Amino acid sequence: MPPQVIMRVFMGPFEKLQAVLAEDMEAVNTLIRTRMASKHAPRIPEVTAHLVEAGGKRLRPLLTLASARLCGYHGEHHVLLAATVEFIHTATLLHDDVVDESAQRRGRPTANLLWDNKSSVLVGDYLFSRSFQLMVETGNMQALGILANASAVIAEGEVLQLSTAQDLATDEEIYLQVVRGKTAALFAAACEVGGVIANAPEAETKALRDFGDALGIAFQIVDDLLDYGGASASLGKNTGDDFRERKLTLPVILAVAKADAQERRFWERTIEKGQQSEEDLAHAIALMTSHGTLEDTRNIALDWAEKARTALEPLPQSPLKSILKDLAGFVVSRVV
Amino acid sequence: MPPQVIMRVFMGPFEKLQAVLAEDMEAVNTLIRTRMASKHAPRIPEVTAHLVEAGGKRLRPLLTLASARLCGYHGEHHVLLAATVEFIHTATLLHDDVVDESAQRRGRPTANLLWDNKSSVLVGDYLFSRSFQLMVETGNMQALGILANASAVIAEGEVLQLSTAQDLATDEEIYLQVVRGKTAALFAAACEVGGVIANAPEAETKALRDFGDALGIAFQIVDDLLDYGGASASLGKNTGDDFRERKLTLPVILAVAKADAQERRFWERTIEKGQQSEEDLAHAIALMTSHGTLEDTRNIALDWAEKARTALEPLPQSPLKSILKDLAGFVVSRVV
Numbered sequence: 119m120p121p122q123v124i125m126r127v128f129m130g131p132f133e134k135l136q137a138v139l140a141e142d143m144e145a146v147n148t149l150i151r152t153r154m155a156s157k158h159a160p161r162i163p164e165v166t167a168h169l170v171e172a173g174g175k176r177l178r179p180l181l182t183l184a185s186a187r188l189c190g191y192h193g194e195h196h197v198l199l200a201a202t203v204e205f206i207h208t209a210t211l212l213h214d215d216v217v218d219e220s221a222q223r224r225g226r227p228t229a230n231l232l233w234d235n236k237s238s239v240l241v242g243d244y245l246f247s248r249s250f251q252l253m254v255e256t257g258n259m260q261a262l263g264i265l266a267n268a269s270a271v272i273a274e275g276e277v278l279q280l281s282t283a284q285d286l287a288t289d290e291e292i293y294l295q296v297v298r299g300k301t302a303a304l305f306a307a308a309c310e311v312g313g314v315i316a317n318a319p320e321a322e323t324k325a326l327r328d329f330g331d332a333l334g335i336a337f338q339i340v341d342d343l344l345d346y347g348g349a350s351a352s353l354g355k356n357t358g359d360d361f362r363e364r365k366l367t368l369p370v371i372l373a374v375a376k377a378d379a380q381e382r383r384f385w386e387r388t389i390e391k392g393q394q395s396e397e398d399l400a401h402a403i404a405l406m407t408s409h410g411t412l413e414d415t416r417n418i419a420l421d422w423a424e425k426a427r428t429a430l431e432p433l434p435q436s437p438l439k440s441i442l443k444d445l446a447g448f449v450v451s452r453v454v
Numbered sequence: 455m456p457p458q459v460i461m462r463v464f465m466g467p468f469e470k471l472q473a474v475l476a477e478d479m480e481a482v483n484t485l486i487r488t489r490m491a492s493k494h495a496p497r498i499p500e501v502t503a504h505l506v507e508a509g510g511k512r513l514r515p516l517l518t519l520a521s522a523r524l525c526g527y528h529g530e531h532h533v534l535l536a537a538t539v540e541f542i543h544t545a546t547l548l549h550d551d552v553v554d555e556s557a558q559r560r561g562r563p564t565a566n567l568l569w570d571n572k573s574s575v576l577v578g579d580y581l582f583s584r585s586f587q588l589m590v591e592t593g594n595m596q597a598l599g600i601l602a603n604a605s606a607v608i609a610e611g612e613v614l615q616l617s618t619a620q621d622l623a624t625d626e627e628i629y630l631q632v633v634r635g636k637t638a639a640l641f642a643a644a645c646e647v648g649g650v651i652a653n654a655p656e657a658e659t660k661a662l663r664d665f666g667d668a669l670g671i672a673f674q675i676v677d678d679l680l681d682y683g684g685a686s687a688s689l690g691k692n693t694g695d696d697f698r699e700r701k702l703t704l705p706v707i708l709a710v711a712k713a714d715a716q717e718r719r720f721w722e723r724t725i726e727k728g729q730q731s732e733e734d735l736a737h738a739i740a741l742m743t744s745h746g747t748l749e750d751t752r753n754i755a756l757d758w759a760e761k762a763r764t765a766l767e768p769l770p771q772s773p774l775k776s777i778l779k780d781l782a783g784f785v786v787s788r789v790v
Contacts, residue, residue, distance in 0.1 A: 156613070158611075158631055159613040161616065162613050217572040217575055235552070237616065239552055243609040244606065244613060247605035248606055253602075259595065263590045269579075269586060270586075273577075276576045277580060280572055281495065281497055
């Protein structure tokens with residue numbers, strides 16, 4: 119076997135995706151660096167470089183590139199769309215960190231901490247506008263519509279999360295709506311626009327969209343689970359952040375549903391009233407373990423990963439399709 | 455004379471614009487109310503209604519409608535673009551109030567005070583996304599490009615303003631760049647897209663763009679002047695806000711340029727170091743008066759108003775054109 123093939127045998131699906139799309143991704147990275155510059159306001163590249171160069175996984179732009187290639191695209195516009203998707207993602211991260219008052223992101227101090235909230239808000243707006251300019255360059259109105267809709271769903275989901283935080287009445291359905299907004303909408307759009315730019319038939323663009331949606335949901339559920347689990351170090355995020363921010367994520371929602379009177383009082387105090395002491399996180403995790411809700415959450419994530427794999431069926435067989443299928447399993451494997 | 459004509463004799467150009475475009479504007483208002491709704495997140499219409507219903511002047515959407523009609527447009531898409539422009543404006547107001555930590559807007563408490571900064575950031579993002587969806591509905595890629603570029607210039611200008619605040623080295627040129635970003639870019643785009651949607655020849659869309667640019671600059675200079683003047687009550691904004699926020703606006707920039715050593719120490723203390731006491735605002739105004747910089751600022755605003763009028767030359771004669779010409783004078787008349 120040639121060295122490249124041997125190497126791939128030992129690679130996970132994410133590394134395979136990176137390897138197969140390395141050339142495209144290089145073009146995306148160059149475009150991102152060029153477009154985050156600002157002639158007039160040097161603060162902008164400072165803030166964005168801090169975040170963009172911090173080595174995010176670039177999963178979303180990879181999904182756009184993969185979807186376009188999977189549908190046989192041979193042009194250059196998928197690179198514009200991939201950069202668009204990463205800019206939208208980065209803009210929402212900047213605003214999220216302001217909203218959540220976060221101190222760490224990707225293992226480094228957040229921009230709102232290093233500079234100030236003002237810079238994070240305005241630089242986020244700048245990246246959002248730049249993403250919009252990139253899309254316009256594709257001249258593809260359908261792709262623009264998909265990304266515009268995704269942006270609205272993202273913002274709506276974030277506002278919804280504001281009002282669901284601290285509210286024990288939040289159920290699985292509302293949680294799913296929040297997750298679709300904060301994560302799955304952009305995953306779905308990232309995949310769909312790849313198909314759209316390739317002029318793929320509707321059955322294929324829909325398949326890509328459904329894949330992205332399910333993958334995004336699985337990804338976010340795993341993220342929320344890891345926030346109560348052991349693997350958080352790899353996220354650069356501290357375990358228990360969601361608990362301290364009184365967010366109603368799936369592990370807690372399922373535990374509240376099974377709570378007896380005394381347990382319910384615990385959740386009311388810690389989540390609704392926000393009266394937390396040092397040992398409460400450990401007790402919360404103990405409650406979730408005793409009711410098996412961490413396990414249940416994992417199983418729900420596995421279901422979504424399976425839905426993601428199934429969604430890909432209508433697409434023609436290809437090595438990229440196999441990698442995307444494996445990726446769905448990989449996303450959940452972080453907690454399996 | 456029929457009553458309508460008699461009435462108009464006593465109307466200012468702004469009221470005339472509202473009267474002539476009343477039907478179009480009604481459609482814009484209906485569209486705005488429909489699109490700021492959110493099925494999932496009731497916080498969104500609460501926040502936007504507070505701001506949108508507060509009775510802003512809706513000058514920007516009026517400019518879009520007027521420009522389209524002036525170029526003979528007979529379709530419906532100018533209404534979408536007018537609502538787009540107002541949404542972008544409202545989104546930037548929400549984010550501005552967070553950045554400036556403002557307590558009042560249009561004579562009412564700001565959203566960031568009534569709700570919180572989080573809501574202002576996220577609802578602003580939502581409105582920005584919604585504006586984007588509205589544009590896509592026009593299917594006009596040129597208009598999309600213009601508004602995307604305007605959004606980027608707005609965000610860049612805001613970031614630039616962050617770094618120019620408190621910096622006495624800010625000169626008239628940098629000030630103009632900030633003003634173009636925070637005000638003139640959207641005025642220019644609002645006018646230009648009206649011409650573009652009407653499929654007007656390039657000489658006319660350029661004329662509209664130049665008109666909007668100069669009008670926006672005149673408008674912002676007057677606003678900055680009023681912040682040190684007597685007519686502030688009509689703005690719902692307290693006199694001296696810019697001074698307290700240590701913003702380098704034109705009246706101050708011109709006064710700093712003429713300052714002797716002692717005066718310079720005053721500006722360094724109050725603006726650069728931010729050490730201000732009760733009587734400093736009055737002293738600042740006294741310095742500006744003694745150097746005639748308030749008068750100079752007014753004259754610069756008048757020059758821009760004249761540029762706005764001249765820019766309209768290439769457009770065919772019509773009652774709407776006359777109203778727009780008068781509007782340029784009217785904008786500056788707030789301080790004449």
